[in-house]
Amino acid sequence: MISIREQLSSVSSGALKGALNALLPLRCLCCDRRVGSDDGLCPVCWHGMAFIEKPVCHRLGTPFAYDVGEETWSPRAIASPPVFDRLRSVAFYEGSAQRLVLAFKFGGRRELARPMGKWMSNAGQEFLGPDCLIVPVPLHWGRLISRRFNQAGALAQVIAKECGGSYEPDILKRQKRTRRQVGLSAKERQKNVRSAFSVDKTRLDRLEGRHVVLIDDVITTGSTIAACTKTLLGGGAASVDILTFALADPSQSDAGGEIHP
Numbered sequence: 001m002i003s004i005r006e007q008l009s010s011v012s013s014g015a016l017k018g019a020l021n022a023l024l025p026l027r028c029l030c031c032d033r034r035v036g037s038d039d040g041l042c043p044v045c046w047h048g049m050a051f052i053e054k055p056v057c058h059r060l061g062t063p064f065a066y067d068v069g070e071e072t073w074s075p076r077a078i079a080s081p082p083v084f085d086r087l088r089s090v091a092f093y094e095g096s097a098q099r100l101v102l103a104f105k106f107g108g109r110r111e112l113a114r115p116m117g118k119w120m121s122n123a124g125q126e127f128l129g130p131d132c133l134i135v136p137v138p139l140h141w142g143r144l145i146s147r148r149f150n151q152a153g154a155l156a157q158v159i160a161k162e163c164g165g166s167y168e169p170d171i172l173k174r175q176k177r178t179r180r181q182v183g184l185s186a187k188e189r190q191k192n193v194r195s196a197f198s199v200d201k202t203r204l205d206r207l208e209g210r211h212v213v214l215i216d217d218v219i220t221t222g223s224t225i226a227a228c229t230k231t232l233l234g235g236g237a238a239s240v241d242i243l244t245f246a247l248a249d250p251s252q253s254d255a256g257g258e259i260h261p
């Protein structure tokens with residue numbers, strides 16, 4: 001659903017914007033408290049965002065407690081290198097970030113794509129650029145009908161616009177509807193997504209030798225991301241980086257080894 005503010009934002013400027021703000025006060029994206037700026041969080045919700053900040057592991061994007069220099073790999077990445085090149089996320093999947101993801105995905109708050117996509121563009125700036133193919137993790141058509149939109153696609157559109165890359169929602173296909181990953185064991189998760197994805201054969205020439213940035217709202221178990229990456233590399237992509245809004249903390253779950261081959 002597009003808010004009244006969203007509909008009027010393109011025509012509002014100067015005095016009109018002032019009048020609009022008086023009529024429709026700016027609200028926190030997360031909790032609806034009044035705030036001073038557009039696309040912002042109130043101090044309470046800002047404090048509730050577990051932002052992932054540098055220094056981070058060059059491969060897995062997980063934070064280091066202290067600066068260990070550029071392009072350093074965490075012990076987990078060294079022990080078992082992931083199938084993708086780099087993973088970056090805005091925040092851990094808890095507190096305000098979790099509330100935003102749930103409101104966006106299940107609460108009909110589609111207007112959150114813009115601020116969430118902008119945060120993601122910032123988090124992925126080291127690998128985003130005009131040469132990238134921006135590919136969303138696809139939903140199975142059955143789930144697309146019940147949810148009515150692909151949240152990863154909405155974020156990917158914003159990110160492609162921000163970095164000048166090419167939005168490619170049709171290269172990667174989900175050919176079977178998978179069970180929800182949460183609650184399954186590591187082995188069950190891998191089996192669940194194995195051969196779930198394929199590359200559209202008519203678009204192989206677009207993928208050949210290209211740098212792909214794969215987009216999803218949240219990485220929970222990592223099995224889906226690993227399966228998508230393998231499919232894209234198998235289809236001819238030169239490299240795959242991952243950009244998500246939220247990252248489930250591996251220390252809080254058994255997701256640790258899941259993003260590995």
Ligand SMILES: [Zn+2]
Binds near residue numbers: 028029041044046
């Ligand atoms: Zn708030």
